[in-house]
Amino acid sequence: MTYPPPPQPPPYGAPQGGYPAQQPESNLVWGVLCAVLCCLPFGVVSIVYSSKVSGLWMQGRYAEAQTAADNAKKWAIWGAAAGVVVGIIYAVIMFSSSSSFN
DSSP states (O other): OOOOOOOOOOOOTOOOOOOOSSOOOOOOHHHIIIIIIIIIHHHHHHHHHHHHHHHHOOOTTTTHHHHHHHHHHHHHHHHHHHHHHHHHHHHHHHHHHHTOOO
């Protein structure tokens, strides 16, 4: 009796278990832009999370890499929103102070 050959294992480093085959976007650019243009503290937190994505992915910790990418995006969005709110408040204060001198 002959048996069929065993199935070939997946290539080294290939994601298994239904994980995506591509590394998630780290959102580093958004974190840097947020830190420079909007809100430095939130941008720094976003940069820290985005720098973890690649390392976690290479270690095979796919769920943690996706979570870090999601957190980086979340902090960049919060930083952009904070920058817009602070800009609006600053504009209102400047407009009201300049019009009170007339």
